[in-house]
Amino acid sequence: MGGNTREAGRSTASRVLSLFAAFSSVCPVLGLTELARASGLPMATAHRLAGELVAWGALERREDGRYQIGLRLWHTGALAPVHRDLRSVALPYMGDLYEATHENVEIGVRDGSQVLCVEKMSGRHSIANATVVGGWLPAHATAMGKVILAFAGPDMVADVLANGLDRFTPHTITYPETLSHTLRQVRENHIAFSLEEMTIGVAAVAAPVFGPDGDLVAAMGVVVRATANVRALTAAVRTAAHGVTRQLSSAPLPPGENMS
Amino acid sequence: MGGNTREAGRSTASRVLSLFAAFSSVCPVLGLTELARASGLPMATAHRLAGELVAWGALERREDGRYQIGLRLWHTGALAPVHRDLRSVALPYMGDLYEATHENVEIGVRDGSQVLCVEKMSGRHSIANATVVGGWLPAHATAMGKVILAFAGPDMVADVLANGLDRFTPHTITYPETLSHTLRQVRENHIAFSLEEMTIGVAAVAAPVFGPDGDLVAAMGVVVRATANVRALTAAVRTAAHGVTRQLSSAPLPPGENMS
Secondary structure (H helix, E strand, C coil): CCCCCCCCCCCHHHHHHHHHHCCCCCCCEECHHHHHHHHCCCHHHHHHHHHHHHHHCCEEECCCCCEEECHHHHHHHCCCHHHHHHHHHHHHHHHHHHHHHCCEEEEEEEECCEEEEEEEECCCCCCCCCCCCCCEEECCCCHHHHHHHHHHCHHHHHHHHHHCCCCCCCCCCCCHHHHHHHHHHHHHHCCEEEECCCCCCEEEEEEEEECCCCCEEEEEEEEEECCCCHHHHHHHHHHHHHHHHHHHHHCCCCCCCCCC | CCCCCCCCCCCHHHHHHHHHHCCCCCCCEECHHHHHHHHCCCHHHHHHHHHHHHHHCCEEECCCCCEEECHHHHHHHCCCHHHHHHHHHHHHHHHHHHHHHCCEEEEEEEECCEEEEEEEECCCCCCCCCCCCCCEEECCCCHHHHHHHHHHCHHHHHHHHHHCCCCCCCCCCCCHHHHHHHHHHHHHHCCEEEECCCCCCEEEEEEEEECCCCCEEEEEEEEEECCCCHHHHHHHHHHHHHHHHHHHHHCCCCCCCCCC
């Protein structure tokens, strides 16, 4: 099925997917040579496939001849449940939290051993932080990450420990025992903090969002200046996360129904 | 290259893309039979390709055996410039506008003859409206759409007229002459309204966002109850749209640099 070129062993779909995988938040724009190298495809194959993806709208060709992810792939990705369901339910509660704090309000889900940020709301005066929607955050150094780690189960903790607890600031938790102790507190109190553990000058507080079956679905939190009274935000963050949990339980969507 | 099955005439990439195209906001969850029918692929091919897409993370298989768009495709789509660049620049200004109005704040771009909603911010007390992030709106019946139509050039107007001016409410503009007149006003005043033209009880106001070259990039607006004084929001919407325009011109991103 794969044709008789030198990538004959690769499946039909894998060559298309390898082109998508070449793009990242570090390299969102790629020339043909970079695209071929990153995808492991011969130049001619990469060129032909990229042309088909451009014609469909999955990629766009810029005026400088380089490629970027296209509008239609963005639209298609937005059909994922994490966007359609979780984000739609959470957004009004994030709005409430934003009004109460005027700071960065974020929601994230587990993706392997990391946190994938699903939505972020911030104002012009909110403190700049590391979170990008669609980007990943380390689990052990962020408030959302600690919430997810605390409730995701031991396999995620094992993965995170196996990857090593990278030190981002002098305040990052780097001892497994300290992390275990912290996660136990998060499980008890349903709240997690990051006090300059990811970025100096930045603090965060996050709370868990549960699904109708009681499993953790997401973590929701606020990122503020380290000089702010982050503990005073606990009630607001808990309230908003409870609101999303309640909404997820009370209004199960008929499959195929959109919420907005 | 395409193998010797009965879809031999179709290219490698087109079969994968036809699986993506099977999903829509109306049908975000599909069984294998529906997937094969919508993509025009034989069941066996659809099953095999869907399996590869699930393995990569482009699709997810639910407990009920049906398929939905996966986390990794969502993440890949979020690398599109419309999300990475426009959305990141606009979000703080949308936050300001949300605080000023407590209503739905939206930003959209042209996609063919329609408006694709790129971001929406709303609170629990905002009025429910038709906009879904990643979804399309008709150009002639919405405030964002009129802004885009007014500045997008005559080819878009011709497309919209060729498709016919669908009537959504008794207030929808359905005469080409009325639309032309309205678009002329939008070009003069840099502001557009929709007064119950898309949904009864809902009004909107939108303003243009321009790129560094002076071309229209997006429309940004607020959707409120029709009983609200929508014209009083003009200044706030203009100010926010100007802010995004200024930011897009003043801080061109080095390609590959992320903004958050």
